[in-house]
Amino acid sequence: MDHRKLDAGLAAALADERRPEARLRVLVRLRRPVAEREQPLLDALGLGPADATVVTATLSPLEVDRASELASVHHIELARRLDLLGPGPGVVGAPDPP
Amino acid sequence: MRYEKLAPALAVAYDDYERGGVEALVAHAELLGVVASPGLARPPRIVAFLVLAEAVDARRWEHLGVELNMEAGPVRTGIVAFDAIGELTDDPALVRLVPAERLAPLMDVAPGKVNLPRWRDETGLDGQGVVVGIVDTGIYAAHPDFSGRVLRIWDQTLSGPGVAEGAYGVELTGELLGVSRDTFGHGTHVAGIAAGAEARYRGVAPAADLVIVKTDLLTATIADGIRYVFRVAGELGRPAVVNLSLGGQADPHDGTDALSAIVDAESGPGRIVCCAAGNDGDRDIHARALVAEGPGVTVWASVPAVPGGPAAAAAITAWYPGGDELEVAVIGPSGEQTPFQGPVTGRPTTTRDLADGTVRLTTPGPDPVNGDHNVFVQLLPRPVPGAIQPDRWGLRFRAVRAPSPGSRLDLWILGPGNQFTGRHTDDAVKVGSPGAATQAVTVASYTTRTVWTDAGGDEHRSGFAIDTISDFSSEGPRRDGEPKPDVTAPGSMIISARSAHAPMAPELVIDGLHVALQGTSMACPFVTGLVALLLQRDPTLDPGGVKAALQAASVIPDTEPGTFDPQWGYGLVDASGL
Numbered sequence: 001m002d003h004r005k006l007d008a009g010l011a012a013a014l015a016d017e018r019r020p021e022a023r024l025r026v027l028v029r030l031r032r033p034v035a036e037r038e039q040p041l042l043d044a045l046g047l048g049p050a051d052a053t054v055v056t057a058t059l060s061p062l063e064v065d066r067a068s069e070l071a072s073v074h075h076i077e078l079a080r081r082l083d084l085l086g087p088g089p090g091v092v093g094a095p096d097p098p
Numbered sequence: 099m100r101y102e103k104l105a106p107a108l109a110v111a112y113d114d115y116e117r118g119g120v121e122a123l124v125a126h127a128e129l130l131g132v133v134a135s136p137g138l139a140r141p142p143r144i145v146a147f148l149v150l151a152e153a154v155d156a157r158r159w160e161h162l163g164v165e166l167n168m169e170a171g172p173v174r175t176g177i178v179a180f181d182a183i184g185e186l187t188d189d190p191a192l193v194r195l196v197p198a199e200r201l202a203p204l205m206d207v208a209p210g211k212v213n214l215p216r217w218r219d220e221t222g223l224d225g226q227g228v229v230v231g232i233v234d235t236g237i238y239a240a241h242p243d244f245s246g247r248v249l250r251i252w253d254q255t256l257s258g259p260g261v262a263e264g265a266y267g268v269e270l271t272g273e274l275l276g277v278s279r280d281t282f283g284h285g286t287h288v289a290g291i292a293a294g295a296e297a298r299y300r301g302v303a304p305a306a307d308l309v310i311v312k313t314d315l316l317t318a319t320i321a322d323g324i325r326y327v328f329r330v331a332g333e334l335g336r337p338a339v340v341n342l343s344l345g346g347q348a349d350p351h352d353g354t355d356a357l358s359a360i361v362d363a364e365s366g367p368g369r370i371v372c373c374a375a376g377n378d379g380d381r382d383i384h385a386r387a388l389v390a391e392g393p394g395v396t397v398w399a400s401v402p403a404v405p406g407g408p409a410a411a412a413a414i415t416a417w418y419p420g421g422d423e424l425e426v427a428v429i430g431p432s433g434e435q436t437p438f439q440g441p442v443t444g445r446p447t448t449t450r451d452l453a454d455g456t457v458r459l460t461t462p463g464p465d466p467v468n469g470d471h472n473v474f475v476q477l478l479p480r481p482v483p484g485a486i487q488p489d490r491w492g493l494r495f496r497a498v499r500a501p502s503p504g505s506r507l508d509l510w511i512l513g514p515g516n517q518f519t520g521r522h523t524d525d526a527v528k529v530g531s532p533g534a535a536t537q538a539v540t541v542a543s544y545t546t547r548t549v550w551t552d553a554g555g556d557e558h559r560s561g562f563a564i565d566t567i568s569d570f571s572s573e574g575p576r577r578d579g580e581p582k583p584d585v586t587a588p589g590s591m592i593i594s595a596r597s598a599h600a601p602m603a604p605e606l607v608i609d610g611l612h613v614a615l616q617g618t619s620m621a622c623p624f625v626t627g628l629v630a631l632l633l634q635r636d637p638t639l640d641p642g643g644v645k646a647a648l649q650a651a652s653v654i655p656d657t658e659p660g661t662f663d664p665q666w667g668y669g670l671v672d673a674s675g676l
Binding site for chain 1: 287288314316318322355357375442445449460462463465466472474616622
């Protein structure tokens with residue numbers, strides 16, 4: 001595992017995750033163009049063939065490990081859950097978020 | 099018969115019916131939703147709102163001839179036979195019966211305050227030919243405000259084969275749109291502000307078509323949703339604007355996180371993304387400190403416990419320049435402190451058990467994207483409820499390497515109710531991702547309404563000052579000093595479309611089809627609608643052109659045009675200047 005390529009949230013999540021079958025939703029930043037010999041490896045991880053610089057994927061801890069070792073992978077960020085930005089404070093009885 | 103449960107207008111109509119039969123109701127049909135004619139075979143009925151004291155089955159009053167239209171919620175719409183009103187009001191489950199009124203086509207207050215109706219009348223712009231993408235909690239597609247204009251829904255929360263952007267969820271069109279439900283109501287309300295077509299609470303771009311993504315709110319799936327909307331619009335040959343009324347504070351606040359990068363990459367001519375600034379303006383969720391070599395500084399945080407429940411968890415994310423080197427230790431409420439920990443090139447996470455709870459410190463080397471250091475601290479509850487005390491936690495930083503006068507450290511605390519305390523608390527830099535994206539049009543909230551009347555006739559007040567920036571609207575700029583938010587628009591209180599599948603507090607329900615909500619979530623779709631109108635006028639506008647137009651039409655009260663303020667951006671948009 002190349003920890004230098006993981007964001008802190010992903011590093012913390014992996015430290016906590018013992019299950020090899022766990023699946024982590026991530027955003028992967030790639031170096032374009034991808035080296036020809038790495039394209040099949042990216043495809044196998046679900047990181048190709050889109051030509052975007054940032055791609056989304058669902059990876060196991062082992063797949064994160066493999067992806068981090070590829071030269072064409074620049075950074076891997078754990079997907080975070082965002083908040084709905086309304087209703088704002090001051091409103092009584094506002095429903096809880098989903 | 100319980101007359102006190104009837105709205106006054108209905109009580110008068112009911113009395114007239116008792117005395118004069120069907121003929122006596124004709125006079126009321128002009129103002130109320132009375133379905134009555136001396137020539138009709140069916141008994142006279144009225145379209146009404148039923149305010150309920152408890153959850154009731156939709157068929158509870160079927161034997162009386164009462165038809166409930168909505169499946170859930172404390173206020174339902176329905177059709178009630180006049181002959182059933184007596185027995186219906188005797189049921190304790192019914193609190194009040196309010197007739198539907200025939201409304202004059204009046205605008206709600208928010209559009210008028212930014213001169214939208216006049217500008218729209220003068221230009222004839224209505225959003226036709228433009229796709230408005232809403233990535234949110236879904237939509238109540240059957241709402242009359244959207245009639246026939248919801249082109250597609252990608253419901254990411256349903257099991258299915260997915261779409262080109264992700265092999266998950268289900269794409270729905272036509273008669274299947276109703277399979278996807280907005281059970282929270284946020285997305286429906288947002289869509290109504292941007293593109294609702296109802297006369298009184300009309301949205302900004304009432305003829306725009308809608309492409310909806312019901313998301314699970316993860317940054318990765320939101321990113322897929324943005325790409326989906328633009329791909330669908332591209333296939334239709336239409337310009338598009340995507341609305342993101344969501345956000346977080348866990349990112350570096352400089353627009354370099356992955357979701358912001360995708361917003362930037364997807365934006366372009368005829369492809370615009372609007373983002374809410376955030377609702378943390380009146381919360382102390384950001385702190386800033388200068389850490390020099392020497393004893394260091396301590397930043398204090400308050401983590402309230404949940405009374406009678408498990409201890410709350412908190413997380414703190416901190417960023418400082420990549421050329422500097424800091425070490426961090428955590429001080430528990432009882433004074434016990436972890437060892438200091440600096441950047442680690444290998445596995446960067448350590449876990450320490452303190453008397454007050456478990457602390458996890460993650461201190462990787464410089465981030466490969468922005469080059470800065472990130473420190474991620476998690477305060478975790480013990481298995482025993484109440485293990486983390488409702489008290490101050492300290493993060494002590496000391497510099498190993500820092501320029502003079504010190505390394506600038508920015509911190510954000512995550513989790514509901516958690517806030518910083520003490521002298522390092524800083525009321526700025528609270529516009530997180532995706533609002534921090536460089537190409538995004540990021541929107542702050544302005545208060546145009548503070549008083550509203552619910553469907554039961556009760557008046558409510560928000561407590562905010564009117565005709566000024568909303569207290570909750572998050573302040574910029576970005577951590578790197580770039581100006582955010584961009585502009586301000588009405589966001590409190592805004593009356594818009596209500597999802598029939600979402601329970602809403604009675605005090606927020608205006609009528610069976612509309613609800614009042616507030617937040618930068620509501621300000622954002624106002625600007626999304628404006629952008630749809632601008633794209634109708636010029637489908638090739640890019641984010642720079644859109645921002646230039648919006649900023650030129652915006653002003654902060656009592657300041658020179660073009661002035662930037664960290665909470666207002668470039669000010670309240672005046673549509674007449676677009």
